[in-house]
Amino acid sequence: MSRTAYLRFRYILSDCISVTLCYFIFNCIRYTVEDKSPTFGELYDFIFNLKAYVVGIIFVLFWIGLFALSGYYNNVENKSRLDEFPTTIISTIIGSIIVFMGLVVDDVVLDTSVYLKLYFYLFSLMTIVVYPIRFIQTTIEIKRYKSLHERDKILLIMNDEATSLPIEKTLREEGKIILDKIMIPTSNMQHQEADINIQQHINEIETCITKRNPDIIVVYIEGKHLECFSLLLYGLYKYKIPIKVPMRSMLFAGAKVKVRGMKGEPFIDLTDTNMSEWEKNVKWLFDKICALILLIITSPIMLILAISVKFSSKGPIIFRQERIGLYGKPFMIYKFRTMYTEAECNGPQLSKDGDKRITKVGRTLRKYRLDELPQFWNVLKGDMSFVGPRPERSYYIKQLVNVAPYYYLLHNVRPGITSWGMVKYGYASNLKEMEERLEFDWLYYENMSLQLDLAVLCYTIYTLIKGSGK
Template identity: 45%
Template sequence: MNKKRQLRKYLIADFVAASITWLLFNLLRYYEVAAFLGFTSLDSYLLSFQVLKGQVLVPLFWIVLYYFSGYYNKPLGKSRLTEFFSTFIGVGIGVIFVFFVIVLNDLPRSFEIYYELFFTLLGLQFVLTYIPRLCITQQALNRVKRREGSLYVLIIGSGKKAQRTGEALFRLGYTITGYVTENEKESSVVTSGALLGGLDQLSDILANNRADELVVALETEDVEAQLPIIYSLYKYKRPIKILADNSNMLAKVNIKTIHGIPLVDLTDNNFSEAEKNIKLFMDKVISLLAIVLLSPALLYIAYRVKRDSKGPVFFRQERIGYMGKPFMIYKFRTMFVGAEENGPLLSAENDPRITPFGQTMRKYRLDELPQFWNVLKGDMSLVGPRPERRYYIDQIVKRAPYYYLLHNVRPGITSLGMVKYGYAVDVDQMIERLQYDILYYENMSLVLDMTILIYTVKTVITGKGI
């Protein structure tokens, strides 16, 4: 199923619904209040500048509102029940805004007309938005049940739990890629043709077979035995879901039930789709403002870097970012040219490779300012786990494989690890700092982001961490 095509369907349906709603609502407004505004005919009212402007801007407002609500983030996999509630909440918020900004400017002949206008607008907007959405969602569900564009699931496990899970997912329209046995001693009940191999062969299995998601359904109830297996899956950068039952203590997070099948997404966090869109928007706006407003300071720092030592003003280095994709990070150069001729090396206090002005920049984190450009490009966010080099990631994941979870969010200019721990001078300290980044990942929210930004400003002003 094509994600972009499905998204276009929702966008077009929502825009048309909003346009028709506003036109019908304006017909009601004409008969209720237009006479008080000086209009003598329906044509003169509908063709007036204010009404025509609203006919264009109001539908656009609804599209923007739905975007920030997160409705368009996942056009596939919607359910009819969530469709109803998400539409009702979104429409309710939008109608209140439109009513107080636009409709209250009207002068009705009686106060009761406000109630009539409000509930009419609410009813029209909800019904004309929800019905097309429901039809589009139902069509998608029907296609999934017919196996047209269904998700491919690879099940980790080959016992009775794995078999039951596979059969249930298959009935719901998922395509079962196959099963992977935990080890040679595991008792397998699935057919030999569906068994693709063992965990030690998983890399080859994923290279030769499509798997959109990994579902862990092991027979063992021993959490300690399950953890190493789950940790080993993070590097494949796919959603990892685990079968949640009364015996599985790993299922302590919110359970996302798929039509009666309790599955926990271990690679997900509690950051809502609405918060993701608001965060992305604020990243772009703040970064653009920062580049413009700080341009005199940026020019002065560039001048000082150039005067302080020979070499380029900016330092470019490959880092690993969102979904494990490499990108070039930008900083003001704080070290002498050739500082890493003998290989990658983390900086330490009183590092002789750091230039005199570089010491000042690092103390106040001024060397990070060019990364506003990285945020504007979409490589980074204002707040998020700091991006690392592949050289160090390869060492970290040998001891802390859950590090791969951090690739599910955009790396940040600042992070909880940076404000609570600071710079790391070796891999041991990087792993210690990682605990703060995992804590951030598991508790992501806009409030937490604002808190980290406040502490970062404090660090910049005082030159001290917390």
């Protein structure tokens, strides 16, 4: 079990114990305040019976699920006692309302003011019991982190155009341990030579990661040939280790910074986004539930469309194509086929107005974007989200990074069926238009939120109704 998994298990276990304790104490309060002795007899009989056990299990599962949705278990290695308090308070307020409505509101009482007292008792109890235990556990973990054997272990990757001494000094002042330093020479090299040189070092880096097992990868790159390092970052993403760059590094690209806590580390996590943890969890849950519902609801429509595609021209009903998704991982995207099978016999080509490769049925599907319906399966699988940067093929990504070296940052989030770029710009017919649309995807990445996702979905629905796809 990894350290992250172990810490997450400990936080979940401590919350389970806290919530269970709250459940039994709250039932004692309910018994006393509501005067249930005539109906249930002794307190022991009210608390310890089969129904109470079943409700108790549901009670605990509900609270753990709510805490998970709040993002409390996401970054267990970077807990902040200051951040824990508002997270706990907000969760307990919302959870207490739901529990009150499901567990207490149907209780028979002589005075309705008892309901308000019971809600106050439930909220106060959850806060008083849950937060102190969390505070103590986080304090213990912070002290353990500060001990030598628990400090973050760093793999430092640099090119010879960057100065290492200031970075190494900063890392040591922050209590980090530099496991290894890998230098990639790029000065006095042409673009193609630098590209080959970086790829040759990827195997060395991967071997070091496997053997040394670092906690964080710090990449400090300066000078030219920055676009070549996107290949390096794609190779590092798969290890699911935080990748950080100094704020002064050219790889940072001036992206908006979201500060968590007061650690003061002058590094930006390239594997993180500006979306809060609870928003990430709600977005993930929304994707799964809605994808499943929409697959069921639209199945009759997709059956009709499948028959139409089958008789429109020779070839498969579903078009499969490799795209690059989260952390640079390839996946197969699914669409209803809208082109003739020999459409790309001369190599990859983007669609354009009046494209003769598109079938008559395909033109209608594209107009209302009905060809995208099979991608609900991609969302359910976890390859995609409903809203996110549009996934591209590696053929075009390699060209895009030459003009937009920071394209790799978009792969920190799942690609979407729809995107800000799709609703504000639409389909791209050439590389120049792809670059222009990329600006909207970058805006989305910099301002990710559930509110923005909702706005993009509303614009998408309007586009579908208007039939402005192509």
